[in-house]
Amino acid sequence: MAQNTEKEKPEQDKTAPKAEVKPEKAPEISEAKLAQKRKEYLEAKGLRTKFHGRGEFSGKEGAEKLAHLGEEYNKMRSEYIRTKAAEELKDLKLPEIELKTKIVEKILEEYNKEEVEQEKLIVGGEKNLGQRFKEWWRRHPKSRMVVGYGLSAASIGSMITGQLWLTPFLVGARAAFAGTAAAMGAEGMLSRYSKKLGEKGMAGEFVKLTKEEKKELKKIRDKEERERARRTIINNKIVNLSAEDLAHKMAQARALQEKKGVKLEQAGPYGEVLLALRAQEQELLKQRIREAVEKGEKSKEDLISEAIDSGLEKEAREMDKNVEEAGDIERKKAIKRWVFATSAGAITAGLTAWWGFHRLGEITAKGKIAGGAAIHKEPVPEGIAGHFEIVAGRGDSVWKMAKRALAEKYGSRFTNLDEAHQTYVIDAIKDKIAKNPAHFGLTDIDRVKIGQKINFASLIKNNSLMEQIFGRAGHLTREQAENILNNNETLREFRRLHPGVRLDSENVDQIVAGKGDALLGAEHAAPRADIGAPEITSKEVGSEIPSQTGAEHPEEVEMPQAEEAPSPGTKAPSPETAPAPEISETIIQEIPDWTPEKIAKTTLPLIQKNPKLNTVKGILEHYLASTKSGEIFLPEQNDADTAIKEITQRTKELGDGVTDRYEKTLLENTKLFIGTSAMGRE
Amino acid sequence: MNSQILEKDIITLLGLENLPEDQKTTLVAKMAETVLNRISLRILDSLSDVDQKKFDALLKKKTSATEIDQFLKSKIKNLDEIRMAEILHFKQDLNEDAKFIQEKLAS
Numbered sequence: 001m002a003q004n005t006e007k008e009k010p011e012q013d014k015t016a017p018k019a020e021v022k023p024e025k026a027p028e029i030s031e032a033k034l035a036q037k038r039k040e041y042l043e044a045k046g047l048r049t050k051f052h053g054r055g056e057f058s059g060k061e062g063a064e065k066l067a068h069l070g071e072e073y074n075k076m077r078s079e080y081i082r083t084k085a086a087e088e089l090k091d092l093k094l095p096e097i098e099l100k101t102k103i104v105e106k107i108l109e110e111y112n113k114e115e116v117e118q119e120k121l122i123v124g125g126e127k128n129l130g131q132r133f134k135e136w137w138r139r140h141p142k143s144r145m146v147v148g149y150g151l152s153a154a155s156i157g158s159m160i161t162g163q164l165w166l167t168p169f170l171v172g173a174r175a176a177f178a179g180t181a182a183a184m185g186a187e188g189m190l191s192r193y194s195k196k197l198g199e200k201g202m203a204g205e206f207v208k209l210t211k212e213e214k215k216e217l218k219k220i221r222d223k224e225e226r227e228r229a230r231r232t233i234i235n236n237k238i239v240n241l242s243a244e245d246l247a248h249k250m251a252q253a254r255a256l257q258e259k260k261g262v263k264l265e266q267a268g269p270y271g272e273v274l275l276a277l278r279a280q281e282q283e284l285l286k287q288r289i290r291e292a293v294e295k296g297e298k299s300k301e302d303l304i305s306e307a308i309d310s311g312l313e314k315e316a317r318e319m320d321k322n323v324e325e326a327g328d329i330e331r332k333k334a335i336k337r338w339v340f341a342t343s344a345g346a347i348t349a350g351l352t353a354w355w356g357f358h359r360l361g362e363i364t365a366k367g368k369i370a371g372g373a374a375i376h377k378e379p380v381p382e383g384i385a386g387h388f389e390i391v392a393g394r395g396d397s398v399w400k401m402a403k404r405a406l407a408e409k410y411g412s413r414f415t416n417l418d419e420a421h422q423t424y425v426i427d428a429i430k431d432k433i434a435k436n437p438a439h440f441g442l443t444d445i446d447r448v449k450i451g452q453k454i455n456f457a458s459l460i461k462n463n464s465l466m467e468q469i470f471g472r473a474g475h476l477t478r479e480q481a482e483n484i485l486n487n488n489e490t491l492r493e494f495r496r497l498h499p500g501v502r503l504d505s506e507n508v509d510q511i512v513a514g515k516g517d518a519l520l521g522a523e524h525a526a527p528r529a530d531i532g533a534p535e536i537t538s539k540e541v542g543s544e545i546p547s548q549t550g551a552e553h554p555e556e557v558e559m560p561q562a563e564e565a566p567s568p569g570t571k572a573p574s575p576e577t578a579p580a581p582e583i584s585e586t587i588i589q590e591i592p593d594w595t596p597e598k599i600a601k602t603t604l605p606l607i608q609k610n611p612k613l614n615t616v617k618g619i620l621e622h623y624l625a626s627t628k629s630g631e632i633f634l635p636e637q638n639d640a641d642t643a644i645k646e647i648t649q650r651t652k653e654l655g656d657g658v659t660d661r662y663e664k665t666l667l668e669n670t671k672l673f674i675g676t677s678a679m680g681r682e
Numbered sequence: 683m684n685s686q687i688l689e690k691d692i693i694t695l696l697g698l699e700n701l702p703e704d705q706k707t708t709l710v711a712k713m714a715e716t717v718l719n720r721i722s723l724r725i726l727d728s729l730s731d732v733d734q735k736k737f738d739a740l741l742k743k744k745t746s747a748t749e750i751d752q753f754l755k756s757k758i759k760n761l762d763e764i765r766m767a768e769i770l771h772f773k774q775d776l777n778e779d780a781k782f783i784q785e786k787l788a789s
Contacts, residue, residue, distance in 0.1 A: 045727070082779055086786045097700055103783050104696055104709060107776060108716050115719040122727050129734060132741040133722045421700060474700055481700075641708075648703040671707055 029080040035117065041066075041073040042121045081110040095478055096418075209233060389455045392448040401448070402429045405456040410466075417473070420481035423488060424473040432459050434505065446504040471652065487512045616643040619674060640674050647671045695777045713776070721768045728758045 044066050085106040092099060119130040209217070213233055220226040238246075390401040403426050406414045414425065433454075434445045440454050448454070460466065476484075494511045495503070503511070604620050619639055647667045692713060693699060693706050701709070729737055740753055755761050 078775070078779060082782050082786070085779075086783045089783070090787060097698065099787070100696060100698055100780070100784065101701060101705070101709065103780050103787075104698070104776065105712070107779050107783070108712055111716050111775075112719060115716070115723055118723055119719075119726075122723055129726065129738045129741070130722060132738065133726065134719065417699070475702075476700070644703075644707050648707075651703075 029076050029083065031080070034076055034080045037073045037076050038114075038117060039121060041069045042118065044069050077114060081107060081114070085110060097478075389453050389457070392450055392452045392454070396448060396450075398430055398433060398442070398445055398448060398454065399426060401454050402426050402433070402456060405429075405460050409460045418481075419488065420484040421473045421476065423484050424476060425469055428469045428472075429456070429459055432465075475652075490514075615639055616646055616674070619643055643674050644671050647674075692773050692776065695773065696780055713772070717769055717772045720772060721765050724764050724768055725754060725758060725761070728764070733757050 085103065089099070089102060089106060092102060094102065122130075209230075217226055217230055217233075220229055390405050392401060403422070406425060406429065414422065417425065430445070433440050433442070437443065437445050439458070440456075441452065442448065442454070490512050491503070491508065494501070604617065648671070651667050651671075692710065693701070698706065698709070726734060726737075737753065737757075740750060745753075758764065
């Protein structure tokens with residue numbers, strides 16, 4: 001075991017803060033220099049790992065020396081790869097997205113070369129071991145999928161906004177994430193906590209027996225009977241815990257779980273207590289959500305958001321206590337950050353999974369909760385919209401207000417979009433408002449008064465609609481995006497040249513069509529003094545004069561023609577017209593336990609219903625057959641590419657009903673499965 | 683370490699959200715391949731010479747996945763953490779390197 005402990009230590013080199021490399025200061029690193037540093041480092045690592053206790057890399061001092069060497073090597077490797085890739089790509093003239101892709105591919109190529117060089121040094125004695133091991137991975141696509149999901153771990157924001165397909169990963173990854181602190185080189189601290197927070201430590205404190213209870217238990221002679229009595233006492237205590245106490249205890253348990261790196265059920269003799277606590281926590285949560293939904297008080301997003309906030313706060317407090325004794329401040333901070341993030345993911349995933357598994361949306365639509373009372377769906381009270389009700393300020397416009405509402409609701413999912421795509425999404429929202437301005441308290445979409453409130457909730461909280469809009473924005477062609485940007489630029493230029501001309505929904509078309517001069521008559525001209533007037537015109541006062549850099553969005557842009565990019569929202573299927581659910585609840589409940597075989601088996605019936613997906617069907621059938629025969633499953637790259645395209649198309653065709661997301665989940669998993677399996681081909 | 687690394691999809695981190703879906707999948711699959719290489723190395727690096735030989739013998743015999751897994755877990759106690767840590771380090775490295783190169787090319 002001592003050997004293993006030592007073997008983990010080299011991980012520290014990776015946790016060492018990466019030295020910032022400034023472009024202008026990056027020195028030239030030759031391949032030979034890098035090779036020398038690599039050799040030096042890996043040999044030192046080998047010395048420490050394989051001859052523990054001897055040599056210059058033994059002991060605490062040796063560990064520090066090795067960590068320093070590792071840092072130097074990582075820095076040099078990074079500089080080499082960056083410089084080389086930048087040099088090779090410098091003359092490429094490509095659109096941004098293609099250039100970004102090329103950069104990533106180049107980096108991956110360089111990473112792989114570096115790994116090959118490392119492999120030569122690490123498995124010098126067993127020359128084919130590395131290859132054989134990789135081959136083994138290829139025969140086990142499940143492992144490959146786990147890696148793929150790890151790379152695609154969803155943000156909290158995207159989970160909330162309805163990307164349920166990642167839920168199975170997050171649920172499953174909880175245990176894998178637990179104990180990431182150890183992988184960061186915190187093994188020394190972990191071993192201390194293992195003693196301190198062991199099964200007989202904190203876990204035993206969760207549901208304490210009183211002296212009287214212990215006395216009573218001692219009186220029972222029969223061992224089994226005594227155990228039954230003990231369980232009854234504990235169960236009664238758990239059931240009677242207040243929601244707050246329960247949440248507190250679960251926060252402690254999760255903190256313990258992170259430290260120990262084990263699943264709750266593996267937490268020794270107290271595992272059952274922890275599991276019972278968790279079951280009760282889930283029961284209370286379900287009850288709370290059910291009641292809130294029945295009363296029409298809260299939306300799913302509100303509840304998830306609240307649960308994350310409260311759960312994180314409690315867990316963070318517990319983590320604070322637990323890492324208090326860790327000596328290294330940086331390590332402490334890092335552990336907190338990692339655990340904080342994983343906790344958030346787990347809470348979100350748990351809630352979302354529960355929400356999905358119980359098909360609350362579908363059940364609510366039917367007016368019943370299974371086995372329960374009918375739901376009286378009441379109108380959503382005013383004020384629930386909360387921050388989606390945007391108040392107009394000086395210089396505001398519907399466009400700007402919609403942009404703020406989108407940024408608040410979708411965070412980086414919206415703000416990370418480039419200008420063209422943001423424009424597309426905002427314009428889709430604005431179009432919806434233009435169709436029925438009265439619904440939003442407007443008489444004219446081009447006019448908002450200072451202090452006027454616009455409630456965007458009915459649009460922005462409509463997940464089905466918003467997914468359609470984001471989806472379509474995501475599929476803008478390069479030409480369409482350029483068209484939008486050109487229109488934006490035309491409007492900016494017009495504004496710059498004619499700051500006094502009032503713009504509205506009508507004349508924007510003229511401007512982008514190059515007929516802006518016709519607007520320079522008196523009817524559209526308005527003095528700048530209007531800016532401060534109580535009634536403001538969105539097109540006119542809606543923004544400051546666009547900056548010269550062109551970074552600011554114009555208030556209005558022309559969208560591509562329908563045949564180029566369908567107007568967002570016009571094709572969004574209503575819940576009534578969304579495709580019927582095709583997956584049984586039984587399958588849904590098994591999602592967290594998916595294996596490639598299950599994915600294949602559960603996806604196959606869906607694919608069989610769609611004759612277009614013959615390739616996918618063929619691949620999966622082949623996979624199932626090869627699983628039985630023990631052969632290696634590797635689809636041909638061409639087949640895999642076709643299958644991925646077909647699955648993507650099928651996914652696009654689906655609506656966004658609650659149950660459809662499960663079909664999407666299956667298809668997305670299958671896609672990744674096929675993708676990673678195909679990559680295994682030599 | 684930026685906590686966003688954990689929370690974000692690698693595609694989002696790299697600003698490739700607008701890439702067509704099939705290209706995204708292919709790119710993630712390529713990344714997965716690289717990460718697997720790293721994980722393999724990390725695991726092999728954690729084995730002593732003797733254990734490497736034993737492991738090689740197991741692989742040659744086409745031992746079942748469960749047996750391979752058992753063997754590795756018996757030799758490397760934090761196997762799962764190593765796997766997950768490599769994924770996270772990879773995300774961080776790739777994100778930083780890509781950003782650096784983008785900035786350099788833009789300058």
